[in-house]
Amino acid sequence: MKLDMKVNHLPVLTWNKLKLNDADVKAEFSGELPVYTFYASGLSEGVEIKTDVTADEVKKMSEGLKIENKREAYVAGKYPIYAKQQFATGMGVEIDELFESNNVLTDVITVADNVSAKEPLLLHFSSTAAEKDELLAGWKTEIDENDEDADPDSVKSFAGKKMEALKKSEKPLFAQLIVVGENSEVTIALDFTSDDESTELIGISTRLYLKKGAKVKFVKIQRAGNKTLVLNDTGAIEEEYAQLDYAKLELGGEKTYTGVYSALNGKKSIFYFDCGFFVNEKRILDGNFVATQRGRETDAKMFFKGVLADEAQKVFRETIDMRLGSEGSLGDEQEDSLLLGDNVINKAMPIILCEEEKVEARHGATIGKISDEMLFYMQTRGIEKVEAEKMIVRGKLNDVSRKIPDEGLSALVRSKIEEGFKNL
Secondary structure (H helix, E strand, O other): OEEEEEOOOOOOOOOHHHOOOEEEEEEEEOOOOOEEEEEOOOOOEEEEEEEEEEEEHHHHHHHOOOOOOOOOOOOOEEOOOOOOOOOOOOOOHHHHHHHOOOOEEEEEEEEEOOOOOOOEEEEEEEEEOOOOHHHHHEEEOOOOOOOOOOOOOOOEEEEEEEEEEEEEEOOOEEEEEEEEOOOEEEEEEEEEOOOOOOOOOOEEEEEEOOOOOOEEEOOOOEEEEOOOOOEEEEEEOOOOOOOEEEEEEEEOOOOEEEEEEEEEEEOOEEEEEEEEEEOOOOOOOEEEEEEEOOOOOOOOOOOEEEEEEEEEEEEEEEEEEEEOOOOOEEEEEEEEEEEEOOEEEEEEEEEEEEEEOOOOOEEEEEEOOHHHHHHHHHHHHHHHHHHHHHHHOOOHHHHHHOOOOOHHHHHHHHHHHHHHHHHH
């Protein structure tokens, strides 16, 4: 599998010398590392999962939802340079082309109207050279002591949850379409990993469609091995009165390209996005995040908190895009990045585009190192410099990690963060 793509396009062009208009992904892989998909058993009533849906079937579903990403003639006075997608994502159309050329099938999760899911839906994806039985062998066995016919090898738990195998994919690319019905509420946590030493690719494309009044808490956790190339893409569409609370953690990958695009099409729709990141050694994190507000009185908030250490590099494009017709809308984007080391590279481009007059929007960034005063204060209380740095890193990521709806999964996230401390 050979990659030669441009991803993470800015909604409008900026000075090309900054090299921030997009990102180039060039690499070559065997493309044969399989992905195993598991989900927590005991789905809530009204929640269904259908696997291996073809691209044509997904397209028909999208047409049934009347999804159409209209390409405006102008965006804030400039021609838009992003390529058209039927269902827009943060990374752009070339990710779709990659998935389509590899015949990637989609897992479709549907939530019926007027459903209040009692339990969070936990999905786990593992790209590994191990066979399924080897992978499961590392998980804890849980059986009902009162069930005399229970097979000790048939029920395994991951992060404290009883899990069931959903499918095995032959290529390390996987896609989901999540459709949430009117006035329904659901919590979904999606976690994916790869082997620690894997130099392969792992790619995920997730789309969410929230119908009128739907409320979704969505958590996406990337814990790939530190030698893996990661493609992590998301797109969302919200009808009127819908609300998407999205918490995202980027913790692994040698090179990670990630994007989020949320279209607030309906009146009073809400998008709250929290992104946490920890990038160390010589790893690279490149992201593009866009909230496009088309409906009246919409509310979009995007917050980015994280840490760069050693010789890490990060590029974030963060855009609030208020389109004509979004009267009364609010937009806010804020970044808080901690730099641990003199050789890190941090690039942030907060952008506000506005075609509507009666709106409020702001952006800001706090980027810096731990102050000498803070370190001195902690050392006078017996806390060494390295431990002080660890405490501050944990604090930065806690605002996002506390939104994980499962304690077992939270423990795995904490373990991944602790791995990153080895060179501090």
